[in-house]
Amino acid sequence: MITQRSNIAAIPSYRPGKSTVDGWAGPVYKLSSNENPYPPLPSVLEAIARAASHIERYPNMAAPELTLAIAARQGVLPEQIAFGGGSVESAAQLIRAFAGDGDEVIFAWRSFEAYPLLVSGAGATPVQVPLTADHRHDLDAMLAAITERTRVIFICTPNNPTGTVVRHDELHAFLAQVPDDILVVIDEAYVHFTNDPEAERGIELFHEFENVAVLHTFSKAYGMAGLRLGYAIVRDDVHEGLRKVAMPFALTDIAQAAGVASLAAEDELQERVDVLITERDRVRASLAAAGWKSPDSQANFVWLPAGDMTDALNTHLANLGLIVRPFTGHGIRVSIGEPAANDAFLTALESAPRY
Structure with missing residues (x-):
């Protein structure tokens, strides 16, 4: 058997974000990889x-x-x-x-x-x-x-x-x-x-x-x-x-x-960035209004510091067609997507378990 170097064997493999949700027939929104949701110019x-x-x-x-x-x-x-x-x-x-x-x-x-x-x-x-x-x-x-x-x-x-x-x-x-x-x-x-x-x-x-x-x-x-x-x-x-x-x-x-x-084409691309910034701020304001704890994000995602509730919250979102990035025991990162995706995320939180 070929043996890995000890420092390599101890490293956990990087987990790429999922692209599908089993058992969900509605629209699926991939909000796990901080991608720009808009196609190339x-x-x-x-x-x-x-x-x-x-x-x-x-x-x-x-x-x-x-x-x-x-x-x-x-x-x-x-x-x-x-x-x-x-x-x-x-x-x-x-x-x-x-x-x-x-x-x-x-x-x-x-x-x-x-x-x-x-x-x-x-x-x-x-x-x-x-x-x-x-x-x-x-x-x-x-x-x-x-x-x-x-x-x-x-x-x-x-x-x-x-x-x-x-x-x-x-x-x-x-x-x-x-x-x-x-x-x-x-x-x-x-x-x-x-x-x-x-x-x-x-x-x-x-x-x-x-x-x-x-x-x-x-x-x-x-x-x-x-x-x-x-x-x-x-x-x-x-x-x-x-x-x-x-x-x-x-x-x-x-x-x-x-x-x-x-x-x-930076001027044209900036228009898309501005839309994402506006959506990020809208999502953050909605989270705050609903009582969800989330730090002030200056990126194209928001952070839900769910702690021990991370896996339960992730399961709830996945069951509603939302693919997010969970970090067990710490929290969930949710990318800002197109308005429909962000709306689906905020709606899903209305019935989500609280942390």
Whole structure:
């Protein structure tokens, strides 16, 4: 029998969201994966079709057109951009390049469920720092968790799955106290849905602090989850490490073309983001009016901190055709979908077990 490495054998497998509900004959709404519910723009589909006619060739690993477009959009140098298959792959590259056996990687918990899997898979030790009572990063506790073995710190803001943000001033104060040989990764996968003026501004912090990297993705606001396109904004020394661990030719020409077309159509895409933000705020207001506890979300999802009632609440929602993301013993994350989906969710809660 082939034996896995001990650190790999101990890792639980990632659970993808379900797409069907057994025993339910009505409409099914998949609100479990934080996807954009709207189809790609026609201009993006046209770019995809053109790129698909050349898939007999390997893609251009340099991604020159997309690199220049992102650099212009973010106000950084082209050589400060490193691509991955979604921001989760960029996070994995950062961990593989800068943390290994004997090293520690700090992140809040609960936060993005892939963090402990990626860290353990690289042979490093995950250090989980509990969120505060109001479901936010406890930056003081994260500072206290730093040891001589700490190599990387992840700050997920808006935080997945709670939707809460780290304020710019508090993150600035945090970074000023982190040793400059520790890489601090600001994961902004959901930043396009943030309208809180006090929320952190990752690019500004990247320009100010030498040890900061910023993660972005096209999966959420841009509606490209199926093409797997993300990127890290990093300095030269970090970029060199990422080049060594990146999968060759992983960024397809199709994803590159779709990314360029999406950036060119940002005004049109912003209209969809604005609709989702309006729907998120409507859902949150309805939850509050009905007495459901839910933190202020600045992402495209809401968090129900159901605790021990999580599984019962998830079963109730599933029985009514609603696929959500449960975290047993903690709570349920519910993506913001089209208005009909959100209405179905709110209606289902009227008969749901309370936590």
